Amino acid sequence: MRARKLTPRRAVLGASMAVALAATAVPAAADASPVAESGPKPPAIQxxxxxxxxxxxxxxADWRCGYLEVPLEYRAKGGYGDSAASDRTAGTVRLAIAYRPAGDPAARVGALFLNPGGPGGSGIDLARGGAWAEEVSPEVRERFDLVTWDPRGVGESTQLRCAADDEAREDLDELAAPYQAPRSTAELRGNLGAADQLAKSCHTHAGPLLSHVSTMENVHDLDRLRGAFHDPRLNYFGISYGTTIGAVYANVFPHKVRAMALHGVVDNPARFNDLQRYVATDAEESDRTMEAVLAACDRAGSAVCALAGGAEAKYRRLVEKFGSDDSGGAEAREAWLATVGNARALSGSFTASAASQAAANLQKLYAxxxxxxxxxxxxxxxxxPTPRPGFLKPAYTHSGDDVLNxxxxxxxxxxxxSDAGWTGVWGRARTASTLDGAMLTGAYTVCRSLRDRSPLPRWTGPWDRTRAKVLLLNETHDQATSLAWAERMREAMGSRAALVPIDGFxxxxxxxxxxKVMEEHLLTTRLPASGTRCADGIRNPFLNTAKTFGLFGK
Structure with missing residues (x-):
């Protein structure tokens, strides 16, 4: 029987050394009014x-599908944005696209592109069942084509594969499973060894695509998609890691954005510039979200949350007993991994069924x-079984995880x-949160050996170059992207960005x-008044039985 894999939330962790950016003139802002067309042209896709x-x-049935061929490799010529040229000699990548034409072609504003996050999230999956269409208002569906895609490496696009087949990939997961949330430097070394094996397999099987799935390449792919739908300026909705793609696009192509809404906002200045700070603040904010979930558990009561009745005290005792060190043998390690998996599921849940199941497991462990x-x-x-989201299963089911890494x-x-370097990252993160810090550090150790570089420079800032207004949205209790992250990103983006908190989980x-706030922005490009917030979020996940669209983690 294979060991159960503790899949990290679809998150993006990063850090980068600051790089000097060539001084570039920022074009004057274009008119931000909707772009009226005499009639929509068919997109230039296969x-x-x-x-x-x-x-x-x-x-x-009202959706259509297609492919767009894009260069495998983009090469920067003296800077960013329009100065980046494609290298056709390196080959191409096929992007799978799904789109729903605007309901009222005569009033069409343009195409609205959605990236659902990850890295490694599938936009095609999000089109199934109409989930993408349900995320926007009826008026937006009338006025915009709704477009989404599988990013390079993912799903129905040209896939990235770090193993010959699913069985070989799962063998690598099994090797890593005991060490995915290291409690000691010995377990951290075990994690690093397993991560090195995964990186070696990637180098063996992935081919040239391995070094061409950066955020900057996703940004240039998005610009090709915008052009394929004949839009002079981009209308974009990004969730989670999709907010990273959006924020980088807005600064690389500051004159090409018409309207942009980013929900579940990543702290990109930290992501691209300081790994230790990013992991530590992520762990700290995740722990704060867990505190809020456990308080909600006590309010909801034991009928729907088995852990109720001093829920936080029980949780802290479990973490202390099983997570303080690696003593106790195999059964204690199994209990620790079960605590980690169910705690992460609980703090990331926003429906009653998932939250209640994870809480029941934690209560059994406590008893x-x-x-x-x-x-x-x-x-x-x-x-x-630990609650997990459902994803489509193509022939090779791990391309999303491989692209994530x-x-x-x-x-x-x-x-x-070095082991010592990762011990520093791990130690700071564990100081912020024993459980979250261990899990988050363990999710990124593969980067020690997976060091392939894109020829494109990374964007490390500044973040306030865009000439369009950018709407930011964030729940007040979000395990994957905290409100504090969104606040820091709003500050970094300057006066052209506005943040609307959503009270809830x-x-x-x-x-x-x-x-409604997003509809107003997309139709008019205006931002809401200062101090606007939404009071209709999920107030208690244990009492939320409504169908909701959202992502399980980043």
């Missing part, structure tokens, strides 16, 4: 049938670790090579209020 695998939710009769012998209880490691400056979860 049409294809929308694939609907057996057993999967189909793409709705076994601290029995009422005072016995000290621990026996691992039988737990329900490759993009993060390509975006980072050279990661620490979740990650990229649209509400009636947030959709």
């Amino acid at each position: 049409p294809r049938a929308c694939a609907n695998p057996e057993g999967e939710t189909p793409i709705p 076994a670790a601290f029995p009422a009769d005072g016995t000290t012998t621990f026996s691992m209880p039988r737990l329900a 490759a993009t993060n490691c390509t975006d980072l400056p050279p990661a620490p090579r 979740g990650h990229g979860v649209g509400t009636a209020c947030s959709r």
Whole structure:
């Protein structure tokens, strides 16, 4: 039986050394009014049938699908943006696209592009069942083509593969499973050894695409997509890592943005410039979200949250017992990994079913670790499967995970090579949060050996070059991208950005209020008044039985 994989949330961690940017003139702002057209032109993409695998939710009948060929490699010629040239001799990459034409072609503003996050998230999956269309208001659906795509390396696009097949890839996961949230320097070394093996497999199987899945290449792909839909300026909606693509695009192409909404905002200045700070603040903010979830558990009561009744105290005792060091043998390690998996699932949940299941597992672990009769012998209880999101399963099911690693490691400056260097990252993160710090550090150690570089320079700032207004949205309790991150990004983007907090839990979860705010921005390019906030978020995940769109982690 294979060890269960603790998949890290679709997050992006990075750090980078500051690089000197060539001084470039910023073009004057273009008119931000909607772009009216006499009639929409068909997009310049290769049409294809929308694939609907057996057993999967189909793409709705009013959607269309296609491919766009883009260069494998872009080469910078003296800077960024329009000065970047493609290298056709290196080959091409095929991007799979799904789009829904505007409901009212005569009133069409343009195409609205969505990236759902990751790195490694599939836009095609998001089109299935109409989830993308449900995330925006009816008026936006009337006025915009809704467009999404599988980024390079992912899903139905040209895939990145770090193993020959699923079985070989899962063997690598099995090797890493015991060390995914290291409790000691010995376990950290085990994590690093497994990560080195994964990187070696990537170098063997991935081919040239491995060094061409950076954020900057995604940004240039997005610009090609904009051109294929004949839009002079970009309309964009990014969630989670999609906010990184959007923020970099807005600064690389400051004159090419018409409207941009970013929900679940990554702290990009930290991501691209300081790995230790980024991981530590991520761990700290994740722990604060967990505190809020546990308080919500107590308010909801034991009927829906089995951990209720001093939920935070129970959680802290579990972490202390199983996570303080690597003593206790194999059963204690199994209990630690179960605590990590269910705690991360709990703090990232925003529906009653997922939150209640994770809380029930944690309560079983607590009862076994601290029995009422005072016995000290621990026996691992039988737990329900840790709640996880459902993703489509193509022939090779790990391309999203492989792109997650490759993009993060390509975006980072050279990661620490020595065990001592990673001990420093791990130690600072564990100081911020014993559990979250261990898991987050363990998710990025692959970057020690996965060091392939894109020929394009990374964007490390500044973040306030865009000439368009940018709308930022963020839940007040978001495990993956905290409100504090969004606040720092709003400050970095300057006066052209506005942040609208959504009171409640979740990650990229649209509400009636947030959709209305976004509709106003997309239709007019205006930003909401200072102090605007949405009060209709998910107030208690244990009581939320409504169907919600959102992402499980970054």
